[in-house]
Amino acid sequence: MTTIYMIENMEKIGIYEYRTEVYSLDFRGMMMIPTLLNDMLHAATCHAGERGYGYADMTSRNTTWVLSRIALEITDRKRLSEPILIHTWVESVERIFTYRCFEITTLDGESLGHSRSVWAAIDVDTRRPTSLEAIGLEDWLVQKECPVAPFTKILPAEEQPDIPEAPYKVKYSDLDINGHLNSVKYVEAMLDLFDIEVYRERSISRLEVIYQTEGRYGMELGLFRRQLQPDGFVTSICHQGKSICRAQVAF
Amino acid sequence: MTTIYMIENMEKIGIYEYRTEVYSLDFRGMMMIPTLLNDMLHAATCHAGERGYGYADMTSRNTTWVLSRIALEITDRKRLSEPILIHTWVESVERIFTYRCFEITTLDGESLGHSRSVWAAIDVDTRRPTSLEAIGLEDWLVQKECPVAPFTKILPAEEQPDIPEAPYKVKYSDLDINGHLNSVKYVEAMLDLFDIEVYRERSISRLEVIYQTEGRYGMELGLFRRQLQPDGFVTSICHQGKSICRAQVAF
Numbered sequence: 310m311t312t313i314y315m316i317e318n319m320e321k322i323g324i325y326e327y328r329t330e331v332y333s334l335d336f337r338g339m340m341m342i343p344t345l346l347n348d349m350l351h352a353a354t355c356h357a358g359e360r361g362y363g364y365a366d367m368t369s370r371n372t373t374w375v376l377s378r379i380a381l382e383i384t385d386r387k388r389l390s391e392p393i394l395i396h397t398w399v400e401s402v403e404r405i406f407t408y409r410c411f412e413i414t415t416l417d418g419e420s421l422g423h424s425r426s427v428w429a430a431i432d433v434d435t436r437r438p439t440s441l442e443a444i445g446l447e448d449w450l451v452q453k454e455c456p457v458a459p460f461t462k463i464l465p466a467e468e469q470p471d472i473p474e475a476p477y478k479v480k481y482s483d484l485d486i487n488g489h490l491n492s493v494k495y496v497e498a499m500l501d502l503f504d505i506e507v508y509r510e511r512s513i514s515r516l517e518v519i520y521q522t523e524g525r526y527g528m529e530l531g532l533f534r535r536q537l538q539p540d541g542f543v544t545s546i547c548h549q550g551k552s553i554c555r556a557q558v559a560f
Numbered sequence: 561m562t563t564i565y566m567i568e569n570m571e572k573i574g575i576y577e578y579r580t581e582v583y584s585l586d587f588r589g590m591m592m593i594p595t596l597l598n599d600m601l602h603a604a605t606c607h608a609g610e611r612g613y614g615y616a617d618m619t620s621r622n623t624t625w626v627l628s629r630i631a632l633e634i635t636d637r638k639r640l641s642e643p644i645l646i647h648t649w650v651e652s653v654e655r656i657f658t659y660r661c662f663e664i665t666t667l668d669g670e671s672l673g674h675s676r677s678v679w680a681a682i683d684v685d686t687r688r689p690t691s692l693e694a695i696g697l698e699d700w701l702v703q704k705e706c707p708v709a710p711f712t713k714i715l716p717a718e719e720q721p722d723i724p725e726a727p728y729k730v731k732y733s734d735l736d737i738n739g740h741l742n743s744v745k746y747v748e749a750m751l752d753l754f755d756i757e758v759y760r761e762r763s764i765s766r767l768e769v770i771y772q773t774e775g776r777y778g779m780e781l782g783l784f785r786r787q788l789q790p791d792g793f794v795t796s797i798c799h800q801g802k803s804i805c806r807a808q809v810a811f
Contacts, residue, residue: 481759486585501731
């Protein structure tokens with residue numbers, strides 16, 4: 310089924326292969342979620358660049374893509390450490406936001422998970438969203454199933470944290486080419502709020518992230534975690550008492 | 561010259577292509593040294609695995625490769641952000657240590673830098689080095705030029721630090737498959753001791769690292785920096801007053 314679709318939409322769906330070498334796996338030999346997110350951003354970058362709306366194209370319009378939200382659902386965590394394919398396509402486009410989906414599969418096309426993400430093109434100088442109308446994303450839309458539960462309202466972890474606040478200072482290695490805290494580093498920092506014992510026994514089944522404010526070099530941040538259910542948590546990254554990023558983590 | 565050599569040694573030298581996507585470049589659009597180290601470890605892992613002494617082969621002998629020292633010299637930092645080739649080969653083997661070299665080139669084979677590294681195969685349980693004699697690395701040696709200055713004695717940064725000690729706690733995302741602080745993360749943490757203004761104006765021309773003790777989950781570490789010359793520094797990572805890793809950084 311997936312395979313048929315891939316062929317039909319070959320030009321619209323980008324398919325990229327990733328192999329995580331053992332030294333990049335976690336202590337259980339499992340792929341880390343930030344590594345997968347990194348590969349997904351790599352696939353998105355390649356897909357957009359090959360179709361005329363990549364980083365260079367956006368720069369020429371004095372804009373840059375920023376990730377606003379992402380939800381990732383993993384159905385088979387174990388096989389993520391084998392070679393994988395990341396399929397990515399543009400699902401829809403609105404005036405300010407565009408929705409990009411991902412499916413992660415084995416090399417044989419067996420599904421291991423899905424993700425939906427929301428992107429805006431901001432003006433490099435004003436950092437305000439710009440209209441997506443002139444980019445021509447409409448020509449690239451694909452109506453392929455992406456079974457990820459809808460985005461939710463993520464409760465503030467900083468209001469009833471279940472562990473002490475963890476300080477975090479934005480460093481050189483955290484910065485992306487825009488000079489802001491890299492999208493993957495936000496997630497890495499929030500997932501580090503869970504003890505190694507949690508990762509020894511459990512795997513993340515769903516992760517949802519909302520990026521609210523760009524983290525800048527030298528910012529003194531505070532990380533919070535709040536437990537909502539036995540297997541459900543929210544986390545947040547705050548700056549001067551206000552969250553700049555929130556996540557929901559389900560094991 | 562390089563090209564001729566590559567052909568002659570095709571089976572002994574591994575050549576791998578890497579493309580750093582823009583979102584993984586630093587705020588100046590330059591490749592970060594930890595990203596390059598990561599690619600080099602990836603190339604080393606592939607090269608060893610394809611020749612019968614990779615991670616799985618070593619695991620079957622109850623051993624694992626550990627990086628002991630590495631020196632990296634960059635001659636053209638700017639073009640590292642273009643697609644690169646990483647050439648890697650085994651230069652020599654002693655009873656306990658083996659020397660692996662790297663050359664980084666453009667896709668046309670123009671040299672951008674070289675590196676020499678020292679590895680040991682430790683017993684998984686005792687964490688002690690094992691003899692390399694039975695592995696058969698002798699069959700894979702290549703006498704290719706690797707113009708990297710010799711390893712040096714790295715002075716203790718913790719003795720006369722030029723900035724305050726920076727605390728660091730080993731987190732889940734820092735761990736490699738052996739459950740220890742990932743080799744690249746040590747470097748990332750030490751390079752974060754330099755202010756963004758340093759990276760705005762200067763580039764690292766030589767980096768040398770010695771790994772002394774494995775960092776473990778939850779370890780409370782202290783990071784130190786000491787200036788030796790206008791463009792020369794040493795850094796160290798200490799645990800309970802004793803260094804577990806030292807580096808020399810030249811801009």
